[in-house]
Amino acid sequence: MLDQLTKLWALATLDDGRTIELLGDWLGLRLLRNSGAAFSLGGSMTWVMTLVAVVVTIGIVVVARRLGSARWGLALGMVLGGSLGNLVDRFFREPGGGSGHVIDFIDYLDLFVGNVADIGIVLGAGLALWLSLRDVALDGRPVRHAADRGAEREAERGEHDG
Template sequence: MSETPEPVTPIRPTSAGTPDTPTSAGMPEATKTASVRRPHRPLAALWTLAVAVVAVDQLTKVWAVAALSDGHRVRVLGDWLTLTLLRNPGAAFSFATGQTWIFALIAIIVTVVVIRISRRLGSMWWAVALGLVLGGAVGNLIDRLVRAPGVLRGHVVDFIDYGGWFVGNVADIAIVGAAVIIMVLSVRGRELDGSRAGEGRGRHAETDA
């Protein structure tokens, strides 16, 4: 007498997919949370750095106005680096002193542009660069909006004298630092989203092949 084979119970696929093909539904909750938060880290870094630059810039300007208004000079590194108060109605090197409102508008445009492109951020270095740009632009914009002689015509408080070559402030340092970082990132072909220039085209070419 032949034995009756036992019935085989079919394995039904679950919503998590097959055992060999993990999907997001089968991912641990901590992993899914980390994958969601990761793209927001550069954006958070941008805003944190921008706020820090504005705060330090404005606090140091308040100190400079209070401590250096009598015209005396504080030597930090001899004559190479000193602190002296200067109210600048123009741009760097007192350029275009009669067109203060133009630089106020430029600062507003830069601020809007940085906020718009920040949505595509995926690179921490680009976040640092844009945070410095945003903080520096807003720091000097505040001066042009609230300081004498009036809105969009306010004189920027400068107090860091670099050996007599020019006098700047913390916002200027942030903008120069951002320019250096952006140049390095551009030379290296690093995009805003963290990829390298041409990576996307290369992947499409491999797929087509």
């Protein structure tokens, strides 16, 4: 919802291609209609990007039923919200039908231009990566690795033998 509201604001307020500096060259506002994916890559493969976003969205909805962790819920919710925000553009903005252009307007260092949905996707994916590296399972409990379970069984056998 926030993503679509900010895109409506950008369309009503900003001129195509003209940059408004907010923090020098670091951060600005510049309206672009992106036919590709992140960093404007894959412009000729819009349908592939749309299909990937649909699959990711469905995957998150399926996995969400097993969540028992607020942190995983936040991570996947941010990715889901961002994915849905950009999918709305793909299906309902020109030229539409899954090939629509995503509205981007946040200009980072003159390197790439994104939107609020992209921020959600990046932050959510970063949190998911952090949780994975910290071995936090979807239910919130620590992940038990096979080597750890094997060591526990060995210790139990040793207790029974002695």
